[in-house]
Amino acid sequence: MAPFDQAINITKGVHKEGFQVYVGDIDPEWVVGAIPNGGYVLALIVDACIQHQSKAQSGHVDPIHVTAHYLRTTAIARFEVFVRVLKSGRGFTNLTADLVQESQTKITTHLIFGINKPSSGSRTPINITPPSRYARRIPLYTHPSTAVIEPMRHTWGFHSQVNWTKEPEILKRNRVDSVTRTDRNSIGGEGLEWGAWFEFVDKSARITNPSLAFLVDIFLNTPTLLPRSERPGLTTSWFPTMTLAVEFKSPIPALSEKHASRTVGLYSSGRFLNDPQGRHDMYVEVWTAPCNLGEGKEVDGWRDNQICLAVATQMALTIPIEVNQERGRKNTARL
Known part of the structure; x- marks a missing residue:
């Protein structure tokens, strides 16, 4: 068990049939119920691809977009990530990366890498940022210096590693x-809708591109947000991700008086919930934070300094938590 940065521990392996393989072990703490969190395992894939691209001749070292399909539940065990370049062009490189356990593909992904920073040679130098009245500002009401920490969900095995708050206005x-x-x-x-400030409690933690893949999977699902009168019979549930698409919007700023090192703002919304299996959509934004929880002080205009780091959409299911626990037992028995 380890803080998030240490739980992303991947090393380069061998070449296999045109793929570069990266290997590691899934940490037992970063689970929901008995199954590894979907954002955490996607972070493992993103980290492997960042390592792969770190010395690429193209210079495309930054993740721009990733689409993931979750084919099977992962297990707390050894894994391999098979990375292959599909196409490398002037502006972007396209990759595929599959996470494999026990010779089974558990997650398959398509990634786009590029250079995620302003370019002086851009042919379309246009942005919508403050002070433009068309710019979107961070959608949270409470400043993190005064936000009240709330208990974490009991099904999250990593609850001791993180804190979050509540946004009553939302x-x-x-x-x-x-x-x-x-x-x-x-x-x-x-x-x-839902929103919160979310921080890693380890003081040495830093927001990274792999952690953004995890953070876009942190929210309260639509069935949970419904008033009790609208969800009769719904007990403690598991919301397994089926597909997840992430766009890395902006480079992560350095620690400063305007931007915290280990805290982000989260906002999510969902509009549909239907058969089969309580299928629902989620939209998520991850924003920088002006300070860590309980630190700093609110200053005029702090919202205009915050940056949206990533946006994501996903399709998830609504399944009794007992199914999660049973699959966890089966995965353990097979290993």
Whole structure:
């Protein structure tokens, strides 16, 4: 068991049939129930690809986008990541990377790498950032210096390694009597929303591109956000990810008076929940934070200095937690 940075511990292996292989062990703490967290295992894949691209002649060392399909549940065990370059062009390199355990492909991904920073030679030098009135600002209300830490979900095995807060103003919009609810005359609808500050408790931790792959998978799922009157019979559930797509929006800024080193702002929303198996969509944003929880102080204009680091969409299911535990036992028995 280890802090997140140490739980991403991957080494370069051998070449196999046109693939570069990277190897490591899944940490037993970064689980949901008995199954490794989907964002954590995606972070392992992203880290392997970053290592692969670190000395690429193209100079494309930064992840830009990743699409992942979760084919089977992973196990707390040894794994291999098979990385292959599909195409390397002037601006981007396309890769595939598969996470394999016991000769079975558990997760298959397609990644785009490039250079994620401003370019003086850009042919389209256009951005929508503050002070533009079209720019999106960080959607959290409370400053992290005064935000109240909330208990973590009991099914998260890594709860001792992280802290998070609550955003009451956002949660109010999910109430049955909220003006955001719909009726037969409504056009569209806002769905359900959630937000929080989230930090790694280890003082030496840093936000990295692999950790962004984990952070986009941290939120309260749509079924959980429904009022109890709208989810009769729903007990403690597992929300396994089926597909996850992440865009790395901006380079991670260095630690400064404007940006914290190990804390981020999270915002999520979901609009649909339907058969089969409680299938639902989630949209997630990861933002920089002006300080770590309980530190610093609120200053005028702090929101304009925050940067969206990543956005993601995913499709997940709603399954009883007992299924998670049973699959964990089966995975352990096979090893």
